[in-house]
Amino acid sequence: MALRAALHQAGAAALSHLLRFAEPAVGQRTLPCSCGRQARYRELRAKTVLTVLGAATIARPYYLCPHCQQGQFPADRELDVADTEFSPGVRRMQALVGQDAPFDRGREQMHMLAGLEVTTKSVERVAEAIGADIALCEDEQAARAVQLELPIIIGPPVPVLYIELDGTGVPVVKKETVNRKGKADGQPAHTREAKLGCVFTQTKWDEDGFAIRDPDSTTYTGAIETAQEFGKRLYVEAWKRGWSRAEKKVVIGDGAEWIWNIAQQYFPGAIQIVDIFHARQHLWNLARLLHPGNTKRQNQWIGLHQKRWLDDGKIDKLAASLRALPVTDPELAKKVRTEADYFANNAARMDYPLFRSQHLFIGSGVVEAGCKTVIGHRLKQSGMFWTVNGANSILALRCCRLNRRFEDYWENRRAA
Ligand SMILES: [Zn+2]
Incomplete structure (x- = not known):
């Protein structure tokens, strides 16, 4: 461990050396400013960033607009360290531990596993910021879905595509339940309902005719939001998973009305099944x-x-x-x-005999297990109270990770 710490320290020094930008050449010392005029190069300015190797110093050109007094650091955008004191590598770790466990546990893990000292608050802030960014991408896709502008996803046909949905209460801070009725009459609500949807596929059934879920085929999406908004979100997820080329489509839920409203509006033509349990x-x-x-x-x-x-x-x-x-x-x-x-x-x-004869699932066990693993284990631990935004950010981040898209997110971010 001592040797690793020493190597990290040497690495951070080398990194600081690499991140010492040269002054721009004379003749290249202006940049367009957002006000429409030109910002001018002033000087090299230093900034300390916590990287996976430890603290490193970046020396980079600073430009100032003489008309509107707005300053800019183009190198910060290029390095993805604008408005943050953490490198993308460290933020990736903070997001990863933050979606997995309470933020203070995450801080501890970063110390134990990566030798990095960060605050509990920074784990929370970064994990929520990354989650909010992921949720924003989803919202944009949902908006495009309404305009019927989603890209066609090519792939082999899907024999049976399932959509299961359910709701579960997430404990929230007081301000999130103002004027909302609780479950018991006259009592204020202490929770808000998070809606969770999962999408999975089925190709086979066992020798007794019971459906078998395709291994690793389940993806999740969820948020505290209206059924209308959630319907769009779930539609985008189903679309990504091959909704348009599924030979058979099934929606399973309990008897809740919002579930069947979503099924009717967003998944017309799907077989609807009430969970037998x-x-x-x-x-x-x-x-x-x-x-x-x-x-x-x-x-x-x-x-x-x-x-x-x-x-x-x-x-x-x-x-x-x-x-x-x-x-x-x-x-x-x-x-x-x-x-x-x-x-x-x-x-x-x-019509369970009919569904059984087609070797379909007739229970919503997948989404119920999902309510525990995706939401319960992270958001419903004792003593936790969430803001709706905080819960939604962590939920988006957690789904992204469980859906095996966490690395894609960072790849896309780098490409952008
Ligand atoms: Zn300006």
């Missing part, structure tokens, strides 16, 4: 309402016909039987009616 959960909730505290009767009620009808896709029969239940209590009758409507409205999305 959510549907079963609805039956169990009903059983508990009908036979409170009596698990034996609850089991009996479910086992008699209800579960079989659900699994066999006989949803009309199921809904009709719920409507025919002899319930006298008006409160309970209302709840039963709501459940009957839930099944009746989603009947086509619960």
Whole structure:
């Protein structure tokens, strides 16, 4: 470790030497200024930047506009160190550790693994800035998607493309929930719903006919935003993954209305499937309402016909039987009616025998696991409270990394 530290130190000295820019030649000492006039070369100015080798000094030309007093350092843009004291290499590390774990853990990791001293705040600031930049690129793509200007992505046909979506609460700071209703009546909300979507493909099924997800085929996208905005974001992700050349398209979600609104608007022609476990959960909730505290009767009620009808896709029969239940209590009758409507409205999305015969997935387990790994593990640890912007930036960064696009981001950044 001592030798490595010494080599880093020598490297930083060499780097400082390399980053000593020459004065511009006489005759090349002006630059266009944003005010439309010419900025003039003044002098070489030094700046210290933390690089992966440690602190290095950059000496670079400074230009000042005599008309509007605006100064500029063209070399900073070229080196991607404008308005920052960290090199791209260090920022890449800060973003990487910042999306993975709490910011202070990230600071510790940089110290332990890279021998770099940075503050917790700088890990937070840089990770959020990079995440915001990634989110901005996505927003631009979403805007182009609305104009139908996305580039066609060439590739082999996709047998089955799945889109699964779900929502999960992210704890936020107080100002983000002003005037928002909480889950319990009269209580303020402490969380905001992050929407998560995942896209994956399927080519095969196992010997029992159950669908097999293509290995490493899952990508994620998510944000705290309206269903309308999220729909666009998810559409861009699906497009990148071959939506236009998918032979079969499937959207899976729970019964939430926003999910099916998005499916209808952005993914027309897709097979819509209600996650079977959510549907079963609805039956169990009903059983508990009908036979409170009596698990034996609850089991009996479910086992008699209800579960079989659900699994066999006989949803009309199921809904009709719920409507025919002899319930006298008006409160309970209302709840039963709501459940009957839930099944009746989603009947086509619960044709499980048909979906099974086509070897399709009928559960939304992928996105539910995603809610834990993508959002829960990073954003919902105890004591965490996020701003919406902060949470969205880290979410964008985390998805970028999980989608194996983190290196592409830095490549593109360098190319730009
Ligand atoms: Zn100017």
